[in-house]
Amino acid sequence: xxxxxxxxxxxxxxxxxxxxxxxxxxxxxxxxxxxxxxxxxxxxxxxxxxxxxxxxxxxxxxxxxxxxxxxxxxxxxxxxxxxxxxxxxxxxxxxxxxxxxxxxxxxxxxxxxxxxxxxxxxxxxxxxxxxxxxxxxxxxxxxxxxxxxxxxxxxxxxxxxxxxxxxxxxxxxxxxxxxxxxxxxxxxxxxxxxxxxxxxxxxxxxxxxxxxxxxxxxxxxxxxxxxxxxxxxxxxxxx
Amino acid sequence: xxxxxxxxxxxxxxxxxxxxxxxxxxxxxxxxxxxxxxxxxxxxxxxxxxxxxxxxxxxxxxxxxxxxxxxxxxxxxxxxxxxxxxxxxxxxxxxxxxxxxxxxxxxxxxxxxxxxxxxxxxxxxxxxxxxxxxxxxxxxxxxxxxxxxxxxxxxxxxxxxxxxxxxxxxxxxxxxxxxxxxxxxxxxxxxxxxxxxxxxxxxxxxxxxxxxxxxxxxxxxxxxxxxxxxxxxxxxxxx
Numbered sequence: 001x002x003x004x005x006x007x008x009x010x011x012x013x014x015x016x017x018x019x020x021x022x023x024x025x026x027x028x029x030x031x032x033x034x035x036x037x038x039x040x041x042x043x044x045x046x047x048x049x050x051x052x053x054x055x056x057x058x059x060x061x062x063x064x065x066x067x068x069x070x071x072x073x074x075x076x077x078x079x080x081x082x083x084x085x086x087x088x089x090x091x092x093x094x095x096x097x098x099x100x101x102x103x104x105x106x107x108x109x110x111x112x113x114x115x116x117x118x119x120x121x122x123x124x125x126x127x128x129x130x131x132x133x134x135x136x137x138x139x140x141x142x143x144x145x146x147x148x149x150x151x152x153x154x155x156x157x158x159x160x161x162x163x164x165x166x167x168x169x170x171x172x173x174x175x176x177x178x179x180x181x182x183x184x185x186x187x188x189x190x191x192x193x194x195x196x197x198x199x200x201x202x203x204x205x206x207x208x209x210x211x212x213x214x215x216x217x218x219x220x221x222x223x224x225x226x227x228x229x230x231x232x233x234x235x236x237x238x239x
Numbered sequence: 240x241x242x243x244x245x246x247x248x249x250x251x252x253x254x255x256x257x258x259x260x261x262x263x264x265x266x267x268x269x270x271x272x273x274x275x276x277x278x279x280x281x282x283x284x285x286x287x288x289x290x291x292x293x294x295x296x297x298x299x300x301x302x303x304x305x306x307x308x309x310x311x312x313x314x315x316x317x318x319x320x321x322x323x324x325x326x327x328x329x330x331x332x333x334x335x336x337x338x339x340x341x342x343x344x345x346x347x348x349x350x351x352x353x354x355x356x357x358x359x360x361x362x363x364x365x366x367x368x369x370x371x372x373x374x375x376x377x378x379x380x381x382x383x384x385x386x387x388x389x390x391x392x393x394x395x396x397x398x399x400x401x402x403x404x405x406x407x408x409x410x411x412x413x414x415x416x417x418x419x420x421x422x423x424x425x426x427x428x429x430x431x432x433x434x435x436x437x438x439x440x441x442x443x444x445x446x447x448x449x450x451x452x453x454x455x456x457x458x459x460x461x462x463x464x465x466x467x468x469x470x471x472x473x474x475x476x477x478x
Contacts, residue, residue, distance in 0.1 A: 008378075010374075010378075012259070016260070017259060017260050017261030017264070018259045018261060018367075018368065020251070020256060020259055020260070020370060021255070021256050021257070021258050021259070021263055022254065022256030022257060025256070102370075102377075102378075102384070103378065104377040104378060104384045105374065105384045105385055105391070106384075106391075107383075110381070110383040110386070113381060125381070127377075127378035127379075127381055128257075128378065129370045129374040129375045129377070129378040130370065130374070131249075131259060131341075131368045131369065131370055132368075132371070135249075135341045135343065135368040135369070136368045138341075138343040138344075138366075138368065139247075139341075139342065139343060139366035139367065140366075142352060142364070143343065144343050144346075144349040145344045145345070146344055146345040146393065146395065147345070148395075149395050149397040151392060151393070151402065152344070152345075152392070152393040153390060153391070153392050153393075154385065154390070154391040154393070155390055155391075156385065156387075156388050156389075158388040163388075163390065167390070
């Protein structure tokens with residue numbers, strides 16, 4: 001029995017129009033579609049984006065990835081999910097796994113792929129890149145990502161905001177991702193650094209509830225609770 | 240007369256399958272298609288990618304952007320190009336401009352858009368983001384771009400390689416773009432930094448002559464002349 005092919009599909013950040021022609025074609029012909037099980041509402045977005053491209057007989061299965069930093073528990077979940085995919089591939093059928101944005105930019109797909117390759121060393125996998133949330137946010141705000149020879153730094157926000165300060169200090173263009181509940185802290189930081197007028201905020205790009213805010217002083221005054229599915233783009237100046 | 244709409248289209252890095260559904264739809268219905276005039280063979284790639292999506296009556300026009308750092312000369316060329324596009328929009332027709340990869344990632348599109356907005360302040364422009372060359376390269380090599388909370392730094396290579404050294408020193412994932420004739424110097428630098436085994440090289444992703452090289456020692460020994468349309472992705476470690 002020939003193994004099926006495994007496709008890791010980036011479906012872009014929200015607008016179904018930003019799915020690539022290639023990903024749309026794979027979705028249309030692949031019966032077995034795997035998606036990460038949504039832990040928060042924002043996480044069901046990948047399936048929402050892909051829905052219009054699915055074949056009539058597509059079977060969507062959710063894979064559970066626990067929200068934990070416990071490496072052993074995480075490894076167990078990768079192994080279990082990879083096993084579910086491996087069983088489909090061993091039957092000779094293809095399978096695909098959806099990721100929001102691009103499959104390899106701050107994504108969990110790479111762990112799944114590693115676990116799958118361990119279980120099925122001869123697996124044929126095809127990763128289809130996608131449009132990232134920061135490129136979509138930049139397009140909505142017409143905000144250049146990298147000019148001339150300047151740095152472009154992408155930072156997922158963590159408890160410690162020091163790396164964000166350091167990146168802003170270095171200059172170039174800085175993209176802040178995974179902002180979540182740290183939105184207000186980050187806005188305060190931009191204010192202090194004198195960069196609040198050189199930044200834009202984009203959330204839910206291409207989705208319901210999309211917001212493109214070019215005035216971050218207004219956003220700061222408004223003090224919104226959270227910044228899920230949002231990015232802040234900053235021109236930190238000459239690097 | 241209502242002004243036409245201006246579309247800035249990212250057509251992705253090379254594989255026509257990586258054009259988005261939205262960009263393909265705009266290409267199919269837009270008569271006036273503008274592309275930067277190729278100064279080297281590699282630059283005709285955007286049109287090659289888009290060709291299969293063009294409408295039967297599409298009219299492709301090349302815009303000349305001189306290869307200079309002279310700001311005044313550059314500004315003159317943006318103004319002239321924006322003027323050509325403005326005349327189409329003023330006739331009520333839509334126009335689109337193609338860019339390789341994403342329109343706002345180290346692209347000249349932003350200058351063109353600024354010049355156009357100066358000439359036609361009421362212009363309606365839509366930027367359609369695209370898949371970047373580094374995401375496509377990562378997909379071909381299954382190379383993660385950013386893990387957990389690590390930095391992702393994107394650097395266009397310049398005469399001075401110090402910013403590259405600094406970024407490698409900081410850690411995280413580093414993407415080297417616009418490598419050109421500096422390929423051998425960069426490989427030497429990776430060798431010295433002890434990172435040559437943690438890097439991959441991808442050139443002409445999705446195009447004829449595509450090369451995915453996971454063994455950079457081999458590439459170094461081979462000493463190829465140039466790295467046009469190529470990226471090097473490096474895991475520089477914990478940041």
